[in-house]
Structure formats: structure tokens, C-alpha cells
Amino acid sequence: MGTINNKTRKRKAASTPQAPPPLPKLPDEMVVQEILVRLPVKSLVRFRSVCKSWRAIVSDPVFIDTHLRSSTSRSEQDPAFLITPITLNRIQPGDTTHPPISNHIRFYQWQPQGGGDDSNGGGGGNNKNNVATFKHAKDFAGEFNKFYSFSHCDGLVLVPTETKLYLFNPATRDAITLPDSELNDLQHRSGACHRPGEYKVVQAFFRAIYAGVITVGGDGVWRETTRPPYPK
């Protein structure tokens, strides 16, 4: 769904012969794109259900990239923060079934300047300066005991834990668990980088000179980077 699974969706669409049916009357598809690209993410998610061609427009990597850049340029004038509280579980002495850190990961958006009706961060139109709006939450019920530093890119948030790597898109409320890495000795210094429509997660390893790379929505395989020449 949305940004995260874009790649797979695109591939599937290409393999089926029937294209989305054209709009009955007007408006022209270019015009529809021009209009939709100005809407907040939340509206776009909702308007996927208008018709199939709209869903195709909204899921198109080029459209997503354009939307991202236009909302980024806007949020530079009116920046917002994404807040993730880290909470501890209340554990009774002797309880070994609950992890000490809450596995319920939550995201809130806070716009210090209030954000008018044009808020593009995903529909928080009535933000007051002192209120953070809820964006997304997911409970991983006991899957991990600790997490490492989050990293983020274009609104995607990477949450590394000692067992799994999770990737969130709080604006579209998507979350995926990345495939386990077969490469050993994880050091979890992970980052997300990007070229239009494609995101990769990179992991550096303890005492290693190569990194593991996976493409989001790709074939689900971690690849090692080429090892640089090593002095003997």
C-alpha cells in the first residue's frame, strides 16, 4: 500500500493487460493529477476508493514523488515534528512475559506554528500550537525487548529493534516488517535512502567493511555491498 509497497503494486499492474478505464467525462487525467497533488495524504488515501483510475494515479511513484516534494516545500515554511514517545511497561516483580519497553509504537505530529487549512502533513487541519495530533500506532506485542536509534527519510521511519526491522509510513498508516537478514553480526546502524520511487535500507555491521542493503517493496533479499580493497 501507498509508498511502501509501491514497487510491488507497480509490477503487478504492469503484468495485467487491462489498463484502468478512462474517466467517463471530464476532467482530463492531467488535470486530476494537478488537483490531487495538492491534497493532504489523508484525503488521498480516502479517495483511492473513488474509482480505480484514481487509485492508480495516487499509487503512481511519479505522482507520489511530486506530492512529496510539493508538501516538503510547503512544510519548510511551516515545519512539523513527528513525535514517538518511548514508554516502559509496568511490570510486576517476577513477570517475565512482558518486555520492559512498550512494544506499542506510536507517532504524533506536532506543528508549532499551528498549520492552517492547507496542512499537507496528512490532514491535521485544526492543529493548535500546543496539541500534537495522533498519526499512527502499531502494537508488536512482545516481539522485541529494546530498540535502537530511529532513522527517517521522506516521512518514512525505520525502527530497528534487536529482533526485527520495522518500516513505518505514519502519514498513510502503513507499517511493514522487513525480511530478516541472513547476514550476521548486526550492528543496526541503519538508514533509509532514496531515489525517486525507490527506498533502500542500509545496515552496517559490527567490525565489517561492507553493508547490507535491501530495497523496500523489492525482492525481499538483503544484499552485501562490494567490499572495498583491504590492505594486507
Place this chain on the structure above:
Amino acid sequence: MEVDKGKGEAEETRKVAEADRDTVTLKSSDGKLFEVSKEAAARLSTVLAGMIAGGSIDDNGTDLKQIGSEALENVVDYCNKHANSIPSAALISSSISFNTAPFKEPEEWERKFVDRLSHDALFDLVEAANFLGMERLLDVTCHKISEMMKGKSPDQIREVFNIKNDYTKEELEEIRQELAWAFYDD
């Protein structure tokens, strides 16, 4: 104007004759004629700029078969209003293409200009702006329409855009459950 530069000597004489007029006449699909400032038309519409530069402007009314008289009247009105307003730096820099442009907020008079339009007139105008390559007018009209769409349900949107729902009941229900959170107010 920029558009007149770099043309061959041969065209120069004809150009001079044309340049004597500072308006161009446009003809709508239903045959009505409208006069518009040549300078504003060339500045605001890439298509009209191309036609003016290429000499394909007809003094008896340049045919714009795709545009109805009501929409063309609004286009001309917009151009003439624009010609009278001092173009700010923001307006000039906003006339970049869809893929690169950060959108500039409409100015007060532009807001008023689209606010007074009926629903159908607005949609016809957006099509005309797209056809004529009028980035700024497209920006202003799309902004207005996107404002109207916020907080609307998919049903209301289908009605406004005259779109047929091509999902099956089951598919729709599936999407709705999956995306229930997005169906509350924006």
C-alpha cells in the same frame, strides 16, 4: 517580449505589422469573439505565446475550438486582470512545470476570481487553462478545487467529478475496512 526574439529577418516585417496591435482576438467553440491583451496572453499561456510567436494569430479571431465561450470569457478576464496587476516575483517563478514547481498560494484577487465561479464554470476553466498551457491559472483553479474536495466523502467526490464507481461492492468494502481511519474528517 521574449517570444519575439531570435526569429528570422523574413518574418520581421510581418511581425512589425502584427505588433501594431496590442491585443489578440480569440474565437470560442461557439463562435464568440474576445479581445485579450497580447502581452498578458503571451506571458500567461505557453500555447498563445507559441501562436503569437509563430504568427498563427488570426486578426478575425483565432479559433479555439476546444473552449466554450463562458470558459474563454473567464480566461480573457483573467488575462486582462493579470495585465493590470503588477506581476510579483512569486507569480513569475510559479510558472514552472508540474514536476518541479512548488505551488504558490493564490493572490487575493485570484482567490476572488475563482470564488465567484459556478461549479461547472470552474471545471471548464481548469480544462481551458490546461489546454492553453496557463500554469498560473491552472495553479489557481486546481487550488480552489482541491480546497473544495477536502473533507468530502468518496461518494460526494464521484458526484462532483461525475465519476462512475467501478469497484465491486466487495472491493469497496475491503478498502473501506482497511482504510477506515481515513474516512473521518480531514
